[in-house]
Amino acid sequence: MNETVEAAALESEIHRDANLDVLISGIPYVRFLGMRFERKGDELTSVLPFRGILLGNPDPPALHGGAIAAFLEVTALVELSWRRICDGGDEAMVEENLRKNPKTIALTADYLRPGYPRAAYARAHIVRSGRRYATVRVEAWQEKRSRNFAQATGHFLMPA
Amino acid sequence: MRETRSHERADRRNERAASQAKGLDSKLNRARQFFETIPLCREMQMRIDDINEGFAVVSLPYDERLIGDPESGVLHGGAVSTLLDTCAGAAVVSHPLVPDVAATLDLRIEYMRSAAPGERIRATAECYNVTRTIAFVRATANDESGARPVAEATGIFALVERKTNNA
Numbered sequence: 001m002n003e004t005v006e007a008a009a010l011e012s013e014i015h016r017d018a019n020l021d022v023l024i025s026g027i028p029y030v031r032f033l034g035m036r037f038e039r040k041g042d043e044l045t046s047v048l049p050f051r052g053i054l055l056g057n058p059d060p061p062a063l064h065g066g067a068i069a070a071f072l073e074v075t076a077l078v079e080l081s082w083r084r085i086c087d088g089g090d091e092a093m094v095e096e097n098l099r100k101n102p103k104t105i106a107l108t109a110d111y112l113r114p115g116y117p118r119a120a121y122a123r124a125h126i127v128r129s130g131r132r133y134a135t136v137r138v139e140a141w142q143e144k145r146s147r148n149f150a151q152a153t154g155h156f157l158m159p160a
Numbered sequence: 161m162r163e164t165r166s167h168e169r170a171d172r173r174n175e176r177a178a179s180q181a182k183g184l185d186s187k188l189n190r191a192r193q194f195f196e197t198i199p200l201c202r203e204m205q206m207r208i209d210d211i212n213e214g215f216a217v218v219s220l221p222y223d224e225r226l227i228g229d230p231e232s233g234v235l236h237g238g239a240v241s242t243l244l245d246t247c248a249g250a251a252v253v254s255h256p257l258v259p260d261v262a263a264t265l266d267l268r269i270e271y272m273r274s275a276a277p278g279e280r281i282r283a284t285a286e287c288y289n290v291t292r293t294i295a296f297v298r299a300t301a302n303d304e305s306g307a308r309p310v311a312e313a314t315g316i317f318a319l320v321e322r323k324t325n326n327a
Contacts, residue, residue: 056246
């Protein structure tokens with residue numbers, strides 16, 4: 001009895017990780033930035049490990065503003081797609097959602113502190129999600145969770 | 161006697177103008193040189209096509225590593241954001257009233273349409289207002305085919321006085 005329950009729990013985890021992997025591995029730009037996603041249940045945290053190519057200023061070293069904007073935008077887009085998959089219901093709908101991606105209409109990024117040559121983390125919060133449009137807020141931090149170094153609000157067009 | 165003085169004055173004026181022009185030239189050269197050292201811009205093979213007082217044109221070649229939608233081959237919005245941020249920053253640091261270093265404080269990007277796959281994207285930026293501490297800038301990105309822009313951006317940059325100990 002216990003064994004079947006454990007097997008089902010494991011299978012559910014594997015299934016979710018596989019969906020997440022399909023979603024992310026399909027986007028070359030995510031690989032270019034070197035972004036990873038960590039999943040706890042349906043909660044995602046995006047990780048941007050530090051690499052030299054992400055610098056916008058070599059001395060003193062600071063992350064490029066464009067790389068930070070891109071990191072925030074990718075985090076928001078993946079959250080929207082991921083949410084659709086999690087709430088997607090049957091397999092066919094999940095398949096459908098894995099192929100169709102939301103599009104960014106506008107994104108406003110606030111740079112609160114310099115981006116240090118350290119790993120960055122971000123979490124997106126869907127403020128409103130309608131049939132056609134969605135609004136997402138993203139917060140990013142580095143060594144201290146309580147000190148966000150960047151945040152963004154974006155409006156997105158949902159796939160039909 | 162009086163004539164000589166006016167000649168001297170004119171000479172001094174010319175010298176001053178020349179040295180100012182030289183100062184600006186070396187400032188633009190410094191901006192170009194600094195640009196060449198930015199790791200992310202090098203990695204993405206961005207190029208400064210033009211830079212002048214408060215004005216810059218920077219372009220990005222099509223690169224498969226930057227694709228956001230594999231089905232269409234369209235570049236990711238984040239790559240366009242990086243181009244716009246870079247171009248805006250270049251326009252800011254080339255402004256005569258701006259010190260050499262500027263950091264992005266606020267960047268808003270509007271995406272109008274997908275950039276055509278395979279085409280170079282060119283951004284144009286103008287720094288239209290500068291205070292002692294802040295610079296305001298507008299930027300537009302377009303591909304080779306379009307009359308309608310791919311994306312537009314408005315940015316606010318914080319101006320930082322470079323420390324003089326390594327100058």
